[in-house]
Amino acid sequence: MGAEQVTVVGIGILLAFLIPIFVVNKMIGLSINKSMIISVVRMIVQLLLVGLYLQFLFKWNYSWLNVTYIIIMVLVSAFTITGSCKLKRSKFLLLLSMGVGIPLFVLIFILTGFVLKLDNVFDARYIITLSGMLLGNCMRSIIISFNTFYNSIRENEDTYLLYLSLGASRDQAVKPQIINAMESALKPAIASMMTIGLVSLPGMMTGQMLGGSLPLTAISYQIIIMVAIFILQYTGIAVMLKIAANISFDSRDRLRKEIFLH
Amino acid sequence: MNKKNAIQLIDISHSYDGRQILNNLAFSVGYGEKLIFNAPSGFGKSTIFNMIMGFLQPERGRVIVDGMEVTEDTAKDVRSKIAFLPQNMMLPNASVRDFIHTIEKFDANLEVGLNMDVLKMLFKELQLPEDVCDAKLNMLSGGEKQRLMLAIVIALDKKILLLDEALSGVDIERAEKVLNYLSGIKDLSIVFISHDSRHMGIGDFKKLEVSYHGS
Secondary structure, rough: OOOOOOOOHHHHHHOHHHHHHHHHHHHOOOOHHHHHHHHHHHHHHHHHHHHHHHHHEEEEOOOOHHHHHHHHHHHHHHHHHHHOOOEEHHHHHHHHHHHHHHHHHHHHHHHHHHOOOOOOOOOHHHHHHHHHHHHHHHHHHHHHHHHHHHHHHHOOOOOOOHHHHHHOHHHHHHHHHHHHHHHHHHHHHHHHHEEEOOOEEEEHHHHHHHOOOOOHHHHEEEEEHHHHHHHHHHHHHHHHHHHHHHHHHHOOOOHHHHHHHH | OOOEEEEEEEEEEEOOOOEEEEEEEEEEEEEEEEEEEEOOOOOOOOHHHHHHOOOOOOEEEEEEEEEEEEEOHHHHHHHOOOOEEEOOOOOOOEEEHHHHHHHHHHHOOOOOOHHHOOOOOOHOOOOOOOOHHHEHHHHOOOOHHHHHHHHHHHHOOOOOEEOOOOOOOOOHHHHHHHHHHOOOOOEEEEEEEOHHHHHHOOOOOOOOOOEEOOO
16 A cells, blocks of 8 residues: 655645745744745755655665765765854865764664665665665754854853863863763754654654555664664764864864864 | 973063063062962963963963973973963852862872862861862852862862962951961962952062063
8 A cells, every 4th residue: 555646736735825924924024935935945856856866776776876875965964064063174074974974884784784684785775765864863963062062162161271270181171061062962862752652753654654554664663763863863973072072172272263164 | 491490481472463462571480489460450361371371372482381391292291280270260060079079080180189188178278168069069159169169279289380369259367378378388389360469478479570571
């Protein structure tokens, strides 16, 4: 049993409901209309393109192409993180790509090889979809953790310098900021695991059930995904914060201003 | 390198955003010498302390601590000889006991550690509550925090102590006791910045002489 096809008319009916929102925004002076339209158009175009090339990727299912596609996803996510955190790409792009990419590949092959026990661990239907879900969540967490870390260092510079003045090494002096950044970035993931199934039905599970999977099959995948997301978030954040703590300070232990975009 | 002085600043000049803060400044602190300095506002005391601690490179001039020129390579070693109590402190949200344990485990304190006997004695001298170790840092008043930190930096048993307005929250009788106690530690070199002229001349504390060569 497959899901009912969504027609263009159906999508159009739903999009029509954005018109009153547009009008209300105008009336109350909420200036989000331009960004709202751009984001909806971008979302539709991007998803159409993804759907199009995923169809080809799934059909061809070449291992090298699937791995290459994931590498491109990792690079795009590293690109997005540096942009969101206003960090210089020359310093962070490669390190971020490796800091996220290596744990991602390890986790994906644990999932496909040992948890799902697939015959082809490079199967596009699995590794590309799983990587997309894991990367998207990991990227958001790293952005939160980096922003919290650097803001915390700037806002608490007195505490950082006090720790150094009392004999702390740089790692010891930034530890409170690293803990703070990890807490901020992991809290949403923990909260989402806490309420999943009670407050929200996750998109992947809903999509699987709409696609005809049994609820128990959909749930088992969702459990795997939730745990994998948390593992990758935790690993990605911990690795990247450690790297950030190493490259963001000069030899006198002051925050390097040149790592940020001006 | 000059081993006569615990700290020596030689012809230091420094500016921020084109504004000259220090111009050919020079002073020295001998081993075991205790100096008090009534720095006028805008003098650049934070800049000087940051240079001694190796956080800041002077545009011109040299800083020498215990015979070692403070550079990028030596900053860590220099810091291990100094306990510095800045005027502005943001303390973490932890209990006093946990905070003391954290400081004890800092790399530069592993060998000597905190002198707990001195710490307890100072807690009493500085009129900190008996159960201060059980308190949360953010529950202490500004004055209590200052006295607590003063006790901790003294108990770190370092060769050099830099104090920035460290006794401003302490009454003069208690301040006198602390300064007399510090005077009794013969090997300890101290630079103490204070706006309170009553601190001048207590114990072995002498006025710090600063010179400006060719400015």
